[in-house]
Amino acid sequence: MIQAGTNHESHQRSSATEFLRELDTLAADSALAPALRSLLIASALHDDNTGRHTVRVGYIAEVLGRAMGLDTRLCGSLRVAAMMHDVGKLTVPDAILFKPGPLTDDEMAIIRLHPEHGARILGIGDDPLVRMAATVAVGHHERFDGKGYPYGVAGEDIPLVARITALADCYDALRTARCYRPAVEESAVIEWILRERARAFDPDVVDAFQRCVTQLADVHSTVDQHAVGLFDDLRHGTAGLVADGQRAA
Numbered sequence: 001m002i003q004a005g006t007n008h009e010s011h012q013r014s015s016a017t018e019f020l021r022e023l024d025t026l027a028a029d030s031a032l033a034p035a036l037r038s039l040l041i042a043s044a045l046h047d048d049n050t051g052r053h054t055v056r057v058g059y060i061a062e063v064l065g066r067a068m069g070l071d072t073r074l075c076g077s078l079r080v081a082a083m084m085h086d087v088g089k090l091t092v093p094d095a096i097l098f099k100p101g102p103l104t105d106d107e108m109a110i111i112r113l114h115p116e117h118g119a120r121i122l123g124i125g126d127d128p129l130v131r132m133a134a135t136v137a138v139g140h141h142e143r144f145d146g147k148g149y150p151y152g153v154a155g156e157d158i159p160l161v162a163r164i165t166a167l168a169d170c171y172d173a174l175r176t177a178r179c180y181r182p183a184v185e186e187s188a189v190i191e192w193i194l195r196e197r198a199r200a201f202d203p204d205v206v207d208a209f210q211r212c213v214t215q216l217a218d219v220h221s222t223v224d225q226h227a228v229g230l231f232d233d234l235r236h237g238t239a240g241l242v243a244d245g246q247r248a249a
C-alpha cells in the first residue's frame with residue numbers, strides 16, 4: 001500500500017521541500033503515481049492558478065485527521081488525496097467556474113457534476129491512494145445531514161476521509177478571498193463551522209476542528225507561503241532536484 005507522510009512530527013513538515021519528497025516517494029512506490037502527480041498539478045493550477053487552495057486543503061485535512069487520532073500514515077495519504085478533491089472541476093467550463101456573479105440553476109447543475117466526474121477521472125485500478133482520492137472527490141460535497149450532493153448520503157455512510165475533507169475545504173474556501181467576495185474573518189468562520197455541527201459536518205470532525213483550530217490558522221498562512229514555489233518546481237520538473245531547501249547543481 002502506498003503510504004505518504006511518514007516520519008513527520010508536526011505540520012511544520014508542510015514545507016514545499018518535504019512535500020516534493022513525498023511525491024517522489026509515491027512515484028517510487030506506485031506505477032500510477034506519476035500520472036497522479038500530473039493530475040494533481042493540472043487540478044491545482046486550474047482551480048486558482050496557483051495551487052494554493054488545493055495544497056492548503058490537503059494539509060488542513062491531515063491536521064484534522066491527526067486531531068481525530070487517526071494513524072499518521074493514513075493522515076499523510078489523506079493529505080495527498082484531499083489535494084485531489086476538486087479534480088472533477090477540470091470538466092467544468094471556465095466561464096461557469098470563474099463567473100464573478102451568481103450562477104443560474106443550469107450552471108449550478110453543471111458545477112454539481114464535479115464530484116462524480118472527479119471519481120470517474122480517478123476511479124481506476126486498485127491503487128489505494130488513488131482509491132482514497134476518488135472517495136474524497138465524490139464525497140466532499142455530501143453533508144452529514146444528508147442534504148449534500150451528488151447522492152445525498154448521510155452520517156457515517158459518507159466515508160470518513162470525505163467527511164474530513166468537506167470541513168477542510170469549507171474552512172479554507174471561506175478564509176480565502178474569491179473573485180465575488182473578500183475572505184471571511186477567522187472568528188466568523190469558526191462560528192459558522194460550530195453551527196454546522198451535525199448539519200453540514202460530522203460532529204466528531206467539528207470537535208477535532210475545535211481542538212486544532214489554532215494549528216489550522218497557522219497551516220493556512222504557512223502553506224500559502226510555500227504553495228507558489230512548490231507548484232513552480234512541479235511544473236518545471238525540478239521536484240526531484242530539491243533537497244533540504246536547496247536545489248542541486
Ligand SMILES: [Fe+2]
Nearest residue numbers: 085086140141
Ligand atoms: Fe468541490
Ligand SMILES: [Fe+2]
Nearest residue numbers: 053085086169
Ligand atoms: Fe475546494
